[in-house]
Amino acid sequence: MNVSANSMQILDSDKASYRSLAWTEKGEAFAALKLVKDKKYKQDKGQVIGVKNLSAPQVTVYNPEKDSINFDQTYTISQNRRPMWSEDLTRLFYGIHPLVLAEEKEEKKEVDQDSVKQAEADAMKKIMADTTIKSISDLQKAIAKLDSGKVKDKKGDEADKPDMTIWHWNDSRLQSRQQVMQNQDKNYSFWAMYDVNAGKHIQLQDSSMRDLNILDKQRYALGADYSAYELDMNLDGQRYQDFYIVDLKTGEKKELFKKMYLPNYSSFPRESPDGTKLIYGLDGHYYIYDIPSGQSRNITEGMPVSFVNVEDDHNIEKPLYGALGWSSDSKYVLIRDGWDIWQIPAVESKETPVNLTVNGKTDQIRYQYRFGLDPEEKGIDLSKPAYIRMYGEWTKKSGIAQLSPAKKGGLTPGAKVLIWEDANVGNLSKAKNADAYYFSKEKFNEPTQVFLTDASLSDPKQVTENAPDAAQYAWSAGTMLVDYVSDKGAKLQGTLFLPAGYKEGQKYPTVVYYYEKLSQTRHNWSNPGFGGTGWNPGVYTSNGFAVFIPDIVYTLDDPGMSAVWCVIPAVKEAIKTGVVDENNIGIHGHSWGGYQTSFLITQTDMFKAAAAGAPLTNMISMYDLIYWNSGGGNMSIFEASQGRFRGGPWENWEAYERNSPVYHVKNVKTPLLLLHNDKDGAVDFTQGIEYYSALRRLKKPVVMMQYKGENHGLSKLENRKDYSVRMMEFFDHHLKGETAPDWWKSGVNLLDLEEHLKKRAF
Numbered sequence: 001m002n003v004s005a006n007s008m009q010i011l012d013s014d015k016a017s018y019r020s021l022a023w024t025e026k027g028e029a030f031a032a033l034k035l036v037k038d039k040k041y042k043q044d045k046g047q048v049i050g051v052k053n054l055s056a057p058q059v060t061v062y063n064p065e066k067d068s069i070n071f072d073q074t075y076t077i078s079q080n081r082r083p084m085w086s087e088d089l090t091r092l093f094y095g096i097h098p099l100v101l102a103e104e105k106e107e108k109k110e111v112d113q114d115s116v117k118q119a120e121a122d123a124m125k126k127i128m129a130d131t132t133i134k135s136i137s138d139l140q141k142a143i144a145k146l147d148s149g150k151v152k153d154k155k156g157d158e159a160d161k162p163d164m165t166i167w168h169w170n171d172s173r174l175q176s177r178q179q180v181m182q183n184q185d186k187n188y189s190f191w192a193m194y195d196v197n198a199g200k201h202i203q204l205q206d207s208s209m210r211d212l213n214i215l216d217k218q219r220y221a222l223g224a225d226y227s228a229y230e231l232d233m234n235l236d237g238q239r240y241q242d243f244y245i246v247d248l249k250t251g252e253k254k255e256l257f258k259k260m261y262l263p264n265y266s267s268f269p270r271e272s273p274d275g276t277k278l279i280y281g282l283d284g285h286y287y288i289y290d291i292p293s294g295q296s297r298n299i300t301e302g303m304p305v306s307f308v309n310v311e312d313d314h315n316i317e318k319p320l321y322g323a324l325g326w327s328s329d330s331k332y333v334l335i336r337d338g339w340d341i342w343q344i345p346a347v348e349s350k351e352t353p354v355n356l357t358v359n360g361k362t363d364q365i366r367y368q369y370r371f372g373l374d375p376e377e378k379g380i381d382l383s384k385p386a387y388i389r390m391y392g393e394w395t396k397k398s399g400i401a402q403l404s405p406a407k408k409g410g411l412t413p414g415a416k417v418l419i420w421e422d423a424n425v426g427n428l429s430k431a432k433n434a435d436a437y438y439f440s441k442e443k444f445n446e447p448t449q450v451f452l453t454d455a456s457l458s459d460p461k462q463v464t465e466n467a468p469d470a471a472q473y474a475w476s477a478g479t480m481l482v483d484y485v486s487d488k489g490a491k492l493q494g495t496l497f498l499p500a501g502y503k504e505g506q507k508y509p510t511v512v513y514y515y516e517k518l519s520q521t522r523h524n525w526s527n528p529g530f531g532g533t534g535w536n537p538g539v540y541t542s543n544g545f546a547v548f549i550p551d552i553v554y555t556l557d558d559p560g561m562s563a564v565w566c567v568i569p570a571v572k573e574a575i576k577t578g579v580v581d582e583n584n585i586g587i588h589g590h591s592w593g594g595y596q597t598s599f600l601i602t603q604t605d606m607f608k609a610a611a612a613g614a615p616l617t618n619m620i621s622m623y624d625l626i627y628w629n630s631g632g633g634n635m636s637i638f639e640a641s642q643g644r645f646r647g648g649p650w651e652n653w654e655a656y657e658r659n660s661p662v663y664h665v666k667n668v669k670t671p672l673l674l675l676h677n678d679k680d681g682a683v684d685f686t687q688g689i690e691y692y693s694a695l696r697r698l699k700k701p702v703v704m705m706q707y708k709g710e711n712h713g714l715s716k717l718e719n720r721k722d723y724s725v726r727m728m729e730f731f732d733h734h735l736k737g738e739t740a741p742d743w744w745k746s747g748v749n750l751l752d753l754e755e756h757l758k759k760r761a762f
Contacts, residue, residue, distance in 0.1 A: 009057065011051055011057055012034065012049055012059060012061060014036070015036070016034050016035055016036045017034075017035045018034055018035075018049075019032065019033050019035065019079070020032060020033040020082045020083060022084050024085050028052065028053075028054065028089075029050070029051060029052035029053075029054070029085050029089055030051055030085075031048065031049065031085050031094075032048075032049045032051075032083065033049070033077065033079055033082075033083060033094075034046070034047040034048070034049055035047075035079055039102060040101065040102060041099045041101060042101070042102050043076070043079070043099070043100060044079060045077075045099075046064075046094075047063045047064070047077060048061075048077055048083045049061050049062075050062075050092045050196065052085070052089050060092065060194075062092065062194045062201065064076060064201065067201055071096075071201050072203075074098055074099055075096045075097060075098055076097070077094050077095070077096055078094070078095035078187075078189035080095060080187040080188075080189055081094060081095030081189045081191075086193075086218040086248075087218050088218075089196075090195065090196055091193045091194065091218065092193060092194045092196065093191060093192070093193045093214060094191075094192060094194070095190060095192070096189055096192045097187075097188065097189040097190065165179075170231065171231070172227065172231040173230065173234060173631075173632075174234070174626065174631060176626050176628065176631035176632075177234075177632050177633075178631070180630060190205045190206055190212075191204040191205050191212045191221070192204055193248065195249075202250075202251035204221060204246055204248070204251055205246070207227075208225060208227075209223040209224070209225045209244055209253065210224070210225050210226075210227060211223065211224040212224075212246065214248070215271045215275040216271060216272075216273055216378060217274060217275035217276075219248055219249070219275050219276070220246065220247060220248060221245075221246040222244070222245065222246075222256075222269060222271065223243065223244035223245070223253065224241050224243050224244070225241065225244075226240065226241040226242070228242070228259075229241070229259065233636070234632060234633060234635075234636055235633070235635050235639075236635065236636060236640060237315075237635070237641055238261070238639075239261070239262045239263070240259045240260065240261055240262065241259075241262055242255070242257065242258055242259065242260070243257040245291055254294075256269075256289070260282070261282075261317065263317045263318070263319040264316070264319040265322075266309075266319050266321065267280060267281035267282065267319065268281075270326070272326045272330040272346065273326055273327075273328055273329075273330050274330040276290065276291050276292060276330070277289065277291065277330060277346060278291070279299075279326070281307075281319075281320040284306065284307070284308045284318070285298050285299075285301060285307070286299050286307060286323065286335060286344075287299065288333070297348065299344050299345070299346070299353075300353075303342075303353055305337045305340075305342075305355075306337065307320050307321055307335060307338075308321075309321050309338060311338070313554040313555075313556070313644065314641060314642075314644055315556055315639055315643075315644055315645065315646055316640050321335075321338050322335075322336055323335045323336070324336060324341060324369060324370050324380070325370075325379065326379045327346075327379055327380050327382045327410070328377070328378060328379030328382070329379070329382075330346060331346055331409070331410075332344065332345060334356075334370070336367070339357075339360035339365070339366055339367065340355050340356070340357040340358065340359075340361060340367055341355075341356050341367050341370075341388065341403075342354065342355055342356065343356050343410050343411055354410070354411075354413055355413060356403055356411050356414075356415065357401070357403070357413075357415045358415065359415075364392065364394055365390055365391065365392055365393070366390070366391045366393055367389070367390055367401065368388075368390070368391055369389050370386050370387065370388055370389075371387045371388070373387070373428070373429065373430040373437075382405055382406075382409065382410050382411055383405050385402050385403065385404055385405065385455070386402070386403040386411060387400055387402055387418075387428055388403060388415060389428075390415075390417070391520070394481075395422075395481075396493075396495075396519065396520065396522040396523065397420055397421060397422050398421070398423065398424055398425045398426065398523070399417060399418070399420035399421060399425050400417075400418050400419045400425060400426075400457060401415035401417050402415065402416045402457075418457040418458070419439070419457055421441070423442065423443050423446075423523050424441065424442045424443070424524055424525070425440070425441050426439065426440060427440040435454055435455055436453075437452070437453050437454060437457060438450055438451060438452050439451055439453070439457070439460070442523060442524065442525035443525065444476055444523055444524065444525065444526070444537075444538075445475040445476045445477075445478070446470075447466045447470050447525050447527070448525050449462050449464050449465070449466055450462070450463055451463065467527060473528070473542060474500035474542040475500055475538065475541070475542065476497045476499065476500060476502075476537075476538065476541035476542075476547075477499065477501065477502035478498050478502070479495050479496065479498065479522055480495070480496040480577060481493055481495060481519075481522070482494045482495070482496050482550070482570065482573050482574050482577065483573070484569050484570045484572075484573040485569065486565050486566045486569060486570075487564075487565035487566075488565050490553050490566070492519075492552075492553065492566060493519045493551055494519060494548055494549055494550030494551060494570045494573075494574065495521075495522040495548070495549050496546060496547075496548050496574055496579060496580070497537055497546065497547040497548070497549070498541070498546060499541050499542075499543075499544050499546050500542050500544070501544075502546075502579075504578075505578065507579065507580065507581035507582075508544065508545065508546040509545055509546070509585075509586070509731070509736055510546040510547065510548055510574070510579075510580045510581060510586070510735075511540055511548075511586045511587070511588055511731060511735070512547075512548045512567065512571060512585060512586070512588070512607075513535060513548075513549050513587075513589060513593070514549060514550055514551075514552055514563070514587075514589055514593055514596060515589060515590075515593040515596075516554075516592070517551040517552065517553070518549050519549070519550075519551050521549075526538050528542070530717065530720035530721045530724045531713075531720065531724070532714045532720060533590040533591075533613050533713055534590075534611075534613065534723040534724045534727045535727075536724070537549075539728070543728065543732075544736070545731070545735070546580055548574045548580065550566065550567055550570030550571070550574075551566065551570075552566040552567065552596070554644050556644050556645070556646055557645055557652060557655040557659075558644075558655065558658070558659060559595075559644050559659055560596070560599035560603075560658070560659035560660070560661070561603075562644075563599060563600055564599070564600060564604070567587075567596070568600075568604060568606065571585065571606065582606075583608070584734075584735040585606065585607050585608060585735070586607060586608060586609040586611070586731050586734060586735050587600060587601075587607045587610045587611075588610070588612070588613075589612060589613070590612075590613035590614060590713070591613065591614050591615070591682065592642055593613075594612040594613045594614050594615030594675075594683075595612075595616040595617070597611070598612045598616075598661040598672075599661045601661075601669075601670040602661050602664035602665065602667045605670065607670050608670070608671075608734050608735060609670060609671050609672075609673075609730065609734035609735060610671070610672050611674075611675070611727050611730060611731070612672060612673070612674055613674075613675040613676075613713075614675060614676055614677070614682065614687075614712055614713075615674070615676075615683065615688065615691065616683055616687055617660065617661045617662045617687045617688070617690050618661075618662045618690050618691075619638070619643070619645075619649070619659055619660040620649045620653075620656045621686070621687075621690065622634055622638075622684065622687055623635060623638050623643075623648060623649055623656070625684045625686070627681065627682060628680075628681035628682075629711070662690050662691055662694050665691070665695055665698060665700070666698060668695060669700075671701040671702070671734060672695065672700070672701065672702045672703075673702075673705070673726070673730045673744075674691065674703065674704040674705065675688075675704070675707075675723060676688025676689070676692075676704060676706060677706060677707050677709075677710035677711060677714070678706055678707075678708060678709070679710060679711050680711055680712050681711050681712060682711075682712040683712065685706075688704060688706075707719045707722075707723070721762065722757075722760065725760075726741070726743065742756075
């Protein structure tokens with residue numbers, strides 16, 4: 001439609017549906033799908049439409065049915081991928097997938113009932129003649145023979161067939177994973193393109209290259225495939241992948257890497273804004289690959305720092321920290337070394353790498369990431385100031401620093417600190433068409449608020465009043481950082497949250513909570529409420545408890561013992577503050593934290609009560625179970641992720657046994673509140689059952705809560721409320737000496753449960 005001329009032009013008209021309209025970034029052209037029904041197939045047949053030169057529209061319609069030379073006629077254009085123009089408007093990109101034949105409907109044939117009856121009578125006579133009937137059993141056998149020969153009138157889908165699944169040892173993905181992914185697999189399509197000038201369709205990928213990323217400027221694409229390694233990857237968690245470069249003018253595929261090791265996503269190739277270069281990580285270094293020349297260059301070799309994350313404690317090769325990204329002109333890359341940010345030339349020149357932030361490692365400040373102020377940016381515009389998030393490793397302060405553009409290009413070394421506070425500062429954003437900036441700030445006992453300012457971030461004005469009723473409640477009196485050293489010599493920290501109304505010199509009942517490293521969340525605001533794990537630190541501090549959250553680091557083959565080596569010295573150090581009542585300390589964790597809780601109480605008696613939600617309790621049996629939420633197996637999690645074991649149980653049995661709570665259950669003296677739901681898709685319900693049953697067998701004090709139909713955490717409000725209150729009652733009893741609730745003291749018989757729940761509902 002031409003609005004100014006008040007006219008309309010029909011671009012294409014047919015008995016079809018038109019959908020998936022996609023405009024170019026500049027709005028000078030668009031592409032769309034045209035779908036035509038065909039009774040022979042389950043899905044519609046697709047065509048792609050491209051329109052450009054809108055003042056005098058040029059319309060391209062590619063119908064693959066008319067192209068038997070270039071287009072495989074067992075395929076069609078997919079409706080599950082939106083088409084698009086290339087930037088130069090010479091090519092249309094779209095997805096293709098196989099056609100699926102519709103099921104033929106068989107005509108139901110009338111069965112001559114008289115003929116059927118006669119056939120059955122004849123069959124009965126023959127059976128009776130051949131069979132001696134001396135008992136009821138003989139008669140039943142004769143009737144069974146007759147039934148087996150009866151005329152059946154079942155065709156196709158009506159025929160009796162079993163409902164089953166076949167699990168094969170060479171399946172690259174478990175059947176359970178295939179079930180979770182079946183819709184995605186069914187709707188998968190391969191990239192293809194139509195060269196408008198040449199009038200030619202070119203298929204860009206097939207089953208030998210399942211992933212394809214069309215790079216900026218649409219000159220090249222990066223292809224990837226891990227199918228050859230998928231089975232092993234799903235078993236041991238070590239990730240390998242093949243990569244290819246695809247020429248988008250010819251469709252030619254060129255191998256880039258064969259079986260490239262990828263400890264995490266920091267090593268994955270990332271494209272430059274001009275679409276001609278890739279940055280990737282390999283063997284502890286970063287490389288630039290120039291696509292036109294096919295040449296790679298190591299850009300971090302010989303530098304005075306390493307970009308390897310030596311702090312990563314998983315059973316993988318140490319990964320890289322990660323690149324912040326490319327400059328918008330594709331001349332530089334910005335890379336983190338864990339402390340500072342470096343600007344490194346992406347093309348060969350006399351320029352050398354520059355430490356932009358300078359003082360990160362020296363002052364133990366982590367310059368973590370750049371705030372992306374333009375959601376539509378392609379690369380980092382180094383002609384504009386860059387705003388960087390700062391975090392104090394040992395102070396837990398945070399803030400925002402600014403890097404300024406250099407006259408000769410790139411950024412100038414030396415970060416100017418704009419905000420640096422004992423708070424959680426972040427979420428910097430900018431108005432699209434105004435010099436208006438805003439950021440958020442929060443503390444554990446101060447709700448998250450938004451502040452408006454200018455480019456200098458000076459004199460910010462608070463513009464929100466989140467949680468206006470917060471002042472009515474009793475909040476933590478503050479936090480203390482507790483420094484400690486693990487039994488393995490690691491320097492660590494924990495955060496001690498003081499109870500509301502804290503009085504110096506008075507000791508308080510304390511709940512210890514953990515999940516790997518959490519000290520960086522010291523200033524995070526948590527709105528009081530009923531969470532899915534029953535835990536909310538603000539609720540506990542407002543009810544007179546101190547809360548201590550220590551960090552845990554891990555030693556391979558000892559995920560349970562690692563918690564012992566970190567948590568116990570941390571708690572001992574917290575006791576020295578005079579805040580923690582050493583005789584009234586409880587512990588709580590959920591999921592992996594629940595595992596740590598279940599294990600800790602087998603190794604120490606220093607805790608008076610423990611609550612464990614959805615815990616792993618038997619590392620050997622859990623290893624072979626399924627992570628039902630994803631359908632994948634647990635093996636890769638144990639060997640390359642959170643489990644941190646080197647190999648499976650059969651090659652590392654002692655380590656698995658040593659770190660399994662259920663094998664040390666005889667040592668438990670601490671009362672335990674367990675939560676495990678019957679539909680837990682992360683940690684199998686049987687893990688809770690194993691631990692509960694073992695404790696019960698030894699007559700150890702344990703109560704397990706099971707909420708029917710709930711997954712790894714509680715989602716229904718009534719269940720979240722119920723468990724939160726029960727856990728508070730549990731700790732009130734054991735740490736404050738309050739009367740034990742009936743459900744803890746005596747349990748609840750099934751026939752009395754309904755009445756019990758009615759009385760507690762609120």
